[in-house]
Amino acid sequence: MRVAIAGAGAVGRSIARELLGNGHEVLLVDKSPSAIKVERVPDAEWLLADACEMSSLQEAQLQRCDVVICATGDDKVNLVVSLLAKTEFAVPRVVARVNHPGNESLFNESWGVDVAVSTPRLLSALVEEAVTVGDLVRLFSFKQGQANLVELTLPEDSPQIGNRVGDVPWPTDTALVAIIRQNRVLVPSRDDPLEALDELLFVASADQERRLQNLLSPHDD
DSSP states (O other), X not given: OEEEEEOOSHHHHHHHXXXXXXXXXXXXXXXXXXXXXXXXXXTSEEEESOTTSHHHHHHTTGGGOSEEEEOOSOHHHHHHHHHHHHHTTOOSEEEEEEOSGGGGGGOSGGGXXXXXXXXXXXXXXXXXXXXXXXXXXEEEEEGGGTEEEEEEEOXXXXXXXXXXXXXXXXXXXXXXXXXXXXXXXXXXXXXXXXXXXXXXXXXXXXXXXXXXXXXXXXXXX
């Protein structure tokens, strides 16, 4: 797989090293000469250019890329590069970094973004996930928020404790993908019973999250 990364700062270089380690081809693009540190990621291709310019993206041969990652520290740049990658070069998958939570709503398909990664939201979600029991925590959004990775730690008074996974009336467009129990990761089967303090991971559509919350941990209004 060929991947172009706009932004060769610490984040872009870290992503590049990870992808190269997994056997992918990587091109790093940055307009700042100080960011071109070939010795930090010697196996990557490097291009000194402004990723917001069509001529730069043509030089990068973006049409050959399977994925474009917009990893700069400037949300405006990430949006422009996402839009150009999708509309002008038909890149199949565009991943964009969100630096400021207030801009998160812009990172959607109208700007060419397939997956938006908000560092502040992710860190906040991981903090919440670590300390909350009985509350649904959104960890990650897929495909412009049409589906989310969510977590809920089953409280001791949940009405579903003791029920088998296959007997729980799960909402539509909801999939239980893992149960974390006492430091073990379980792939759930229909016959697995739910236990108190199970950490449940779901892929669920946004409009089903409230139903899922009420099913597992109903709150008194």
